[in-house]
Amino acid sequence: MADESKPSKRKRLPLAPSRLKTKKPKNKAPNSTDQAVEYENGEADVQAPVLSAAEQLRFFLDQYQSALGVTLSSLELESIKDTAILKLPEDANQGANDLGKHIKNSFGSSWKQELAEGKLVEGTIDPGSPAVLVISSSAIRSLELLRGLRSLTEECPPVKLFSKHIKIEDQVSLLKNRVNIGSGTPSRIKKLCEMEALGLLRLNVLILDMHSDAKGYSLFTLPQVRDEFWDLYKTYLHQRLVQGDTRICLCGPIPVVSPSSKRKS
Numbered sequence: 001m002a003d004e005s006k007p008s009k010r011k012r013l014p015l016a017p018s019r020l021k022t023k024k025p026k027n028k029a030p031n032s033t034d035q036a037v038e039y040e041n042g043e044a045d046v047q048a049p050v051l052s053a054a055e056q057l058r059f060f061l062d063q064y065q066s067a068l069g070v071t072l073s074s075l076e077l078e079s080i081k082d083t084a085i086l087k088l089p090e091d092a093n094q095g096a097n098d099l100g101k102h103i104k105n106s107f108g109s110s111w112k113q114e115l116a117e118g119k120l121v122e123g124t125i126d127p128g129s130p131a132v133l134v135i136s137s138s139a140i141r142s143l144e145l146l147r148g149l150r151s152l153t154e155e156c157p158p159v160k161l162f163s164k165h166i167k168i169e170d171q172v173s174l175l176k177n178r179v180n181i182g183s184g185t186p187s188r189i190k191k192l193c194e195m196e197a198l199g200l201l202r203l204n205v206l207i208l209d210m211h212s213d214a215k216g217y218s219l220f221t222l223p224q225v226r227d228e229f230w231d232l233y234k235t236y237l238h239q240r241l242v243q244g245d246t247r248i249c250l251c252g253p254i255p256v257v258s259p260s261s262k263r264k265s
Contacts, residue, residue: 053085056250063220067230084241086249099148118156120178128175129199134183136209137219139164142183156180163188172197186228193236200236203246210252
């Protein structure tokens with residue numbers, strides 16, 4: 001008698017591939033005061049609301065006091081007017097692309113004489129004395145912002161004021177000519193000022209790069225660079241701001257963060 005085998009159980013094949021259950025993201029209502037900013041690394045960040053000139057000045061002076069551990073008196077604060085801030089138009093691109101156009105407009109009818117001419121004027125325009133100075137946290141960012149000012153540098157080339165791949169002797173030599181625009185990092189700029197190769201008596205606009213790098217550091221938050229910048233500012237630039245001789249342009253998104261929270265470490 002033949003052995004009867006038990007019928008094997010067959011696995012049921014699915015009629016269609018199984019689908020993973022995914023939660024649909026909830027639609028978030030956009031905030032009209034926020035703007036998306038795309039940086040060089042392709043990542044997007046959210047820009048703080050556009051600040052008025054008074055708010056930008058308050059932000060800058062808060063950073064100054066926090067970094068140096070000083071407190072300005074009410075009399076000192078009142079002496080620094082909102083006009084010390086060169087505010088970019090609210091609809092302006094906060095990056096480097098439109099920077100040249102806005103700086104040109106800030107000089108009004110004198111922009112050509114101040115920014116486009118390449119000859120020294122005895123008694124008026126001394127060698128090595130720029131009308132516009134850009135300060136960034138790195139050589140790469142200095143070059144990035146110089147590209148945005150290219151339309152103003154055809155007749156008078158800008159001077160690169162950083163240490164990467166450039167000897168200080170070569171910079172001293174370049175500063176013996178007329179300079180309308182300079183761009184660099186705090187350490188090298190201060191060194192050239194100490195050597196009296198770079199003069200600031202003609203400085204009309206000081207552009208400060210607010211861009212944050214991939215790690216979130218900027219001119220005001222990268223530890224060593226931050227200290228070098230405020231040392232430079234305190235020694236050579238603050239008095240010009242107080243006297244109304246130099247305007248500050250904060251180029252890029254301004255974080256609305258209290259300085260004290262940044263310094264907790």
